[in-house]
Amino acid sequence: AQKITQTQPGMFVQEKEAVTLDCTYDTSDPSYGLFWYKQPSSGEMIFLIYQGSYDQQNATEGRYSLNFQKARKSANLVISASQLGDSAMYFCAMREGYQKVTFGIGTKLQVIP
């Protein structure tokens, strides 16, 4: 079974609108971390946000917030006030305990002017 599932291969959003990128995960480890990364066409992987499994509050970083629903095992990324520069691939990832990080297949986001 896939550990990280991103079901949206591509998404469009109007500039200045908010967009939610879906991510569900599968683990039996009580201690895990969830990450979102952005990969523009240049190829670099840019860290956006982190959520620990024991964190009580949803993580936020500027325009990025992580909608963490533990019971549903979902960790959706919300980007508010989309900008043209947000167009990129977005990867959800999970670290279980002290193990390696597993990445989802990504979602391609395109922001429309």
Added chain:
Amino acid sequence: GAVVSQHPSRVICKSGTSVKIECRSLDFQATTMFWYRQFPKQSLMLMATSNEGSKATYEQGVEKDKFLINHASLTLSTLTVTSAHPEDSSFYICSALRGAAETQYFGPGTRLLVL
């Protein structure tokens, strides 16, 4: 955020030659670094985990004799693709582990083209 550099950013080589890629954490020490490979329009595939001062841990299916990893210091890990072949052409990206949250910070990647 943390800074990780990678060199070279692009390399073209002839089949049969070896290529070395460097990954450096510039503003923090990283006892653990990771090497990934990414094919076009696909996700990152972990190749190996590099621990400072010890042998790398390779993922299943990754040839350790072909992809040599050395993590000689807390800020430098190298990946050497030995006897490269066209099928080794790919985007190689490293990351370094930092902080209590153990967030991975990635280098900018190296595009390898083997002719």
